[in-house]
Amino acid sequence: MDETLGTALRRWRDRLSPIDVGRTSRPGRRAVGLRREELAELAGLSVDYVVRLEQGRATSPSAQVVASLARALQLEPVERDYAYRLAGLLPPQEGTISTHVPAGVQRMLARLGEFPVGVFSADWTLLSWTPAWAVLLGDPSARTHVERNLVRAVFAAGPSGLAAWPVLQEGDTLKPTLVADLRTALVDYPRDRGLIDLVAELRSTSAEFARLWDEGAVGLHVSARKTIVHPQVGEVTCDCDVLTVPGCDIRLVVYTAAAGSVDAEKLEFLRVTNGVSPGGSSPPGAGLFSTP
Structure with missing residues (x-):
């Protein structure tokens, strides 16, 4: 099965600890990694839009949306570029300002x-x-x-x-x-x-x-x-x-x-x-x- 932006987002969300984004991981928390609601807040997006992205129902996110998701998910530069390609966008080119935060x-x-x-x-x-x-x-x-x-x-x-x-x-x-x-x-x-x-x-x-x-x-x-x-x-x-x-x-x-x-x-x-x-x-x- 080919990977989509939605499957990649779920995988990256699951691997990120709530502690890494300044949240408390309380005992008994069942969610692995970040919840969709937490990712939406961090990326400045609606929960519904994150759901539609992960389910493949939103297929044309803007470059600004992908950049926000990449920062929220703390992606490495190569992963960020991969996210752009999955969204059908060209990654940021050399000679242009990066919005990537390590x-x-x-x-x-x-x-x-x-x-x-x-x-x-x-x-x-x-x-x-x-x-x-x-x-x-x-x-x-x-x-x-x-x-x-x-x-x-x-x-x-x-x-x-x-x-x-x-x-x-x-x-x-x-x-x-x-x-x-x-x-x-x-x-x-x-x-x-x-x-x-x-x-x-x-x-x-x-x-x-x-x-x-x-x-x-x-x-x-x-x-x-x-x-x-x-x-x-x-x-x-x-x-x-x-x-x-x-x-x-x-x-x-x-x-x-x-x-x-x-x-x-x-x-x-x-x-x-x-x-x-x-x-x-x-x-x-x-x-x-x-x-x-």
């Missing part, structure tokens, strides 16, 4: 659930995030792929941003650093149509971006102090660090606060309540490591 990085992030962490691709598109990120900055799951691009959000003419509420930063080093990152990415990924279009769009819509680009802006990521004006706990001041992973071109953005500080107490309160205020509800996606 399984080891995902396992590490699953154990860092207490920290707000966002995972970004080389063009600064948000790929996935921890529950603490969602409660500190607002849940990004309702945003489109285009809206999850940090550079586009930073240089937008009107109100925008990846955060649902104001984030204030000391100094003005972010913009030239982001422009420098895109310039480097364009050298590394000269055939990435999305990146080429992003640069062209920003040069035509943002005079500031165009000026920095034409000036050859350079910058290095350093630890920054940011203040999040949170609607529930007020101002939360954190250190924001950008970490890179050798061997893959992704960036981890991590927010932390000094132990014992008022800001750390606010972060802990948001984490344990999942951002739930008395009589309120938690943000969508809270309680899981999301891969939209």
